[in-house]
Amino acid sequence: MPATETAVSTITSWIVERGLSGGSEVELLEGFCRRCRDAGIHLSNAMVIIDTLHPVYEGRAFKWRAQQSNENPVFEYGPSNEGEAAEKWQQSPFNYLLQSGESELRRRAGRDPVDFPMIELLRADGHTDNLIMVHRFEREGSVGEMDAVYSHWGSDHDDGFEDDHVDALRKLVPTLALATKCISLVRVAGTIAEVYLGRDPGQRVLAGNISRGVADWLHAVLWFSDLREFTELSERVTPSEVIAFLNEYADVVISAIHDAGGDVLKLTGDGILAIFAADDSARACEAALQAERSMRAKLAELIELRRQEGKATTAVYLGLHIGDVFYGNIGSRDRLDFTVIGPAVNEAARVAEMCRSARQPTLMTSAFMEAAGATERSRMVSVGRFALRGVERVQELFTLDQAGRAGTRH
Numbered sequence: 001m002p003a004t005e006t007a008v009s010t011i012t013s014w015i016v017e018r019g020l021s022g023g024s025e026v027e028l029l030e031g032f033c034r035r036c037r038d039a040g041i042h043l044s045n046a047m048v049i050i051d052t053l054h055p056v057y058e059g060r061a062f063k064w065r066a067q068q069s070n071e072n073p074v075f076e077y078g079p080s081n082e083g084e085a086a087e088k089w090q091q092s093p094f095n096y097l098l099q100s101g102e103s104e105l106r107r108r109a110g111r112d113p114v115d116f117p118m119i120e121l122l123r124a125d126g127h128t129d130n131l132i133m134v135h136r137f138e139r140e141g142s143v144g145e146m147d148a149v150y151s152h153w154g155s156d157h158d159d160g161f162e163d164d165h166v167d168a169l170r171k172l173v174p175t176l177a178l179a180t181k182c183i184s185l186v187r188v189a190g191t192i193a194e195v196y197l198g199r200d201p202g203q204r205v206l207a208g209n210i211s212r213g214v215a216d217w218l219h220a221v222l223w224f225s226d227l228r229e230f231t232e233l234s235e236r237v238t239p240s241e242v243i244a245f246l247n248e249y250a251d252v253v254i255s256a257i258h259d260a261g262g263d264v265l266k267l268t269g270d271g272i273l274a275i276f277a278a279d280d281s282a283r284a285c286e287a288a289l290q291a292e293r294s295m296r297a298k299l300a301e302l303i304e305l306r307r308q309e310g311k312a313t314t315a316v317y318l319g320l321h322i323g324d325v326f327y328g329n330i331g332s333r334d335r336l337d338f339t340v341i342g343p344a345v346n347e348a349a350r351v352a353e354m355c356r357s358a359r360q361p362t363l364m365t366s367a368f369m370e371a372a373g374a375t376e377r378s379r380m381v382s383v384g385r386f387a388l389r390g391v392e393r394v395q396e397l398f399t400l401d402q403a404g405r406a407g408t409r410h
Contacts, residue, residue, distance in 0.1 A: 007039035008168050012175050019179025025050075025062045026073045028183060032176055033064045041165045042157035044127065048180055049094070049151070053144040053188045055195055060184075091117055093132040094150045104170070105132040108160050122154055129160025131169060135177040143188060149177035200263045200277075201338040212336055215328020221276040221284040221368065222325070222340070222348035223262065223291070225253055225318040228356065230270040233312055245312065246270060252298040253316060260291035265339050271349075275340060281322060285372040288320055292362060292400075319351030320364040322371045343391075350388035351397065358383050360399040369398045 014035060018028050029048055036043050044066045051059035061075040080089040089095050093105050093116045106112065107119045109128040114120050122130050131153040137146070153169055155161050161169075193202030227233075227249060234242045250272070254264050257274045266273035276291075278284035295316065303313045323344030329336045351363050360383055369380050380398040387394050 004039070008171050011035045011039065011172055015172070015175045015179050019182045022183060022186065025060070025180055025183050028176070028179055029062045029064050030073075032172075033066075036168075036172070037066065039168070041168060042129075042155040042159075042161055043153060044156040045152075045154040047152045048149065048176070050149050050180055050184050051145040051147065052184060052191070053146060054191050058145060062180075088117075093118060094134060097132065097134045097150075098148070103134055103136075106130065106166070107132075126156045127154040128157060129155040131161065131166060133169075133173055135174055137181070143185065146181075146184070146188070149180055151177070197338050198263045198265050199258070201265065205338055209329070209338075212329050212331065212333060215326050215330070217324055218275075218277055218327040218340070219281065219324050220322070220327075220340075221281075221288045221371075222321045222323065222344055223257065223272070223274040223276065223288055223318065224321075224345075224348040224352045225272050225295075225316050226352055227270040228315040228317055230314065233314060237312060241312075248302060248306070249299075249314070249316065252302055253295055256291045256295035256298060259294060260287045262287060262291055271352075273340075273345070273348075275325070275327075281371040282373040282376075285320075285322065285368060286376060289372070289376055289400075292318060292320075296361075315361060317352050317355035318362045319348050319353070319355065320362070320368050321348040321351055322365070322368045323347070347388065347391055347395075350391055351395070354386050354388065354397060358386070358397065358399070362400055364398045366396045366398070 011032070015028070015032060018031065025048070029046060033043055033046050046064045047061055049059060049061045056078065057076040058079050059077055061077065063071060063073050063075065065071070078085065080086055093107075096116070097103065097105055107114070107116075107130045109123055114123060119130055133151045133153070134148050135151075136148045139147075151173055153161075153173075155165075190202065190206060193205050196202075197205060233245075237245070246269075249270075250267065253272050257264055257272075260276070262274045262276045264272060264274045276284045276288045278287065295318075299316060306313045321344055323342070325340040325342040325344050327340050329338055330341060331337050347365065351365060355361060355363050363383070364380065369377060372380070379400050381401040383397050383399050385394050385396045
């Protein structure tokens with residue numbers, strides 16, 4: 001059954017509408033394939049691949065099958081330039097198209113050679129016709145490694161695709177590639193904003209909160225942590241070892257904060273600034289202490305592993321405080337930062353500095369202790385009164401009593 005010009009026009013209009021309205025790449029591909037089949041195109045499976053900009057994944061593949069399958073329709077892949085992944089990529093028809101400069105490759109059972117492992121697997125799976133395509137972006141339209149949309153269109157029909165089916169796909173897939181790129185760029189923007197600004201700040205920026213000076217007063221728990229004797233340690237190891245060292249310790253701290261509902265706002269060398277905000281101050285304190293417990297458990301595992309590998313280890317000093325902060329956009333017209341400022345931020349940093357003098361891994365202010373719930377307060381003990389650098393009044397500081405002794409209460 002021929003795919004008419006009317007059907008191609010109708011599907012094209014639908015793709016444009018979906019690309020503008022958003023949604024997911026999976027929904028886009030599923031709707032596209034279903035409409036192609038309704039138009040008479042003998043489509044049995046499809047895959048669309050696009051690179052992304054993400055600290056872990058190089059890109060994402062979206063799959064569709066005409067027959068119901070338990071296969072996950074989304075596959076996120078890591079670097080394709082090393083190990084087994086590199087070998088598979090180099091042997092793929094997608095890489096062939098990329099290197100040859102061609103934009104299309106078709107392999108039909110009984111008529112064309114089986115010259116790629118991927119085609120061999122598809123033939124074994126019953127596919128009689130396979131159309132591989134690449135739609136490249138110009139350099140100005142690329143984002144990181146996102147420089148093309150790759151796609152595979154398969155048929156298990158006895159005669160494969162009819163010639164007008166292939167012509168229809170040639171007309172339709174470029175528009176689908178553009179819509180896929182549009183949807184993926186929204187995801188990339190969200191990833192970049194959250195990775196570099198933090199989860200809540202990233203969401204606020206993407207929601208349009210980017211005007212300089214627009215900020216809110218926020219009552220929150222402030223977390224400031226850093227690594228013990230990091231400066232001395234960094235002088236004893238190579239720069240590459242320092243980066244690996246920081247990444248492993250940052251993974252431990254940041255994952256603990258995120259798991260407990262906190263937001264990391266700043267990475268300053270070995271220092272981490274985070275906030276825990278909640279309508280109930282006791283809940284915010286509880287979340288911060290939950291993160292502290294999780295961090296200490298993960299830290300013990302990391303230290304043991306690094307010791308077994310003969311690598312340098314250290315400890316994490318943590319200061320916890322609660323107070324009012326200015327939370328929003330601060331900076332120049334050309335360079336803004338979404339962060340928190342105020343005396344309470346400085347106080348949290350100074351409390352962390354006192355951990356070394358007090359010989360305690362975690363210190364909390366009296367304000368934090370008083371805001372915490374009764375159960376958490378029972379685990380706190382006073383370590384004395386201290387003068388904090390840059391803070392006018394002397395502070396009584398508390399730590400966690402690991403033995404479970406009753407703490408000092410006001």
